[in-house]
């Protein structure tokens with residue numbers, strides 16, 4: 001199992017302090033795995049158990065992995081941000097009363113930058129055969145804002161990725177090394193856009209095939 005140094009987790013927590021986020025979920029998986037999955041940020045359920053992708057989206061993701069013969073144990077799972085971004089909202093109870101509760105939300109660029117050193121370290125040290133980005137946040141963290149999942153999903157890309165050269169930087173630099181990346185949709189996409197399901201299944205077939213074809 002690979003785990004980031006405790007000092008780096010502390011740095012991540014310090015850098016994101018003051019943002020509306022809570023908790024810190026470590027990336028999880030073996031070194032030199034078949035795949036490294038880069039998501040968005042943990043949600044409510046991940047925070048409870050400290051395990052990435054165990055909520056509803058996680059169940060979908062595990063089905064996709066199973067479709068190419070892989071399990072959670074075979075892959076390294078991480079995300080652009082390691083704390084849960086939340087917003088306060090009003091929940092209507094069945095009895096008509098309302099309560100204030102926290103809802104998940106996508107991370108901001110400021111939060112992505114705050115946790116960039118954590119993902120940079122994982123990218124430099126986990127050494128997966130292939131990186132799969134799940135949704136636009138993970139994809140754009142690695143390939144910049146011009147990359148979009150709708151145009152690039154299912155393609156095998158071999159490109160430099162973004163990293164933070166200095167801790168104070170607000171813009172990313174490009175690595176000299178190239179990484180193999182296949183973008184696909186975030187597994188939660190099927191909940192709000194069920195019509196995406198066939199494209200996601202097709203992407204995962206391709207990912208399985210890339211691993212085979214390239215002797216990866």
Ligand code: URA
Pocket residue numbers: 038039040041042043046051052053054055057058079
């Ligand atoms: N979405 C993510 O990106 N990561 C999780 O752990 C859960 C949902």
